[in-house]
Amino acid sequence: KAGVTQTPRYLIKTRGQQVTLSCSPISGHRSVSWYQQTPGQGLQFLFEYFSETQRNKGNFPGRFSGRQFSNSRSEMNVSTLELGDSALYLCASSPRLAESETQYFGPGTRLLVL
């Protein structure tokens, strides 16, 4: 079974731009969660989608949004990028809700905002 894939792997943007990141979960997994990881903060939860519905949301501004499609693939969008948005963005999938299942992480998208 193929693992979680994320595209693109690396991205460079400038302040004020917007970005869309993509995540394809493991086949059969219905939950996709997104995380931001920075050296000083560790893993910070963004949101979780299950069956195309946002189930949970972390403490991030409204510039961060996401969605999930009927095939469980998910996208995350960040608008009006700020320098502080530079981070590794990880997505993780699980068969059911993340709180009760082992999550499988993708390799991440490294975003650099200049």
Add this chain to the structure above:
Amino acid sequence: KNQVEQSPQSLIILEGKNCTLQCNYTVSPFSNLRWYKQDTGRGPVSLTIMTFSENTKSNGRYTATLDADTKQSSLHITASQLSDSASYICVVSAKNTDKLIFGTGTRLQVFP
């Protein structure tokens, strides 16, 4: 407030030695506790997941323990290898809240 604290923040050991990483949590109600290994620049990989009724679980040279009464967990690495150099993250799930609470991790470096 639900929190997960890990110690030490970083650790350096020699190849072949054993080490133990600690995780204390205040999450309630408790559902399960996970340990992840994250190599630099890569996504975390699950090592173990333990529920309330489990007090020890092994995955090769990794052994996790859980004391639900004291709300403590440890990850013991036996006969360390250079490839064990990574960050180890403790994650606790709160029951019925759909929330995962992440620790900030322990950075382990194994030297030859």
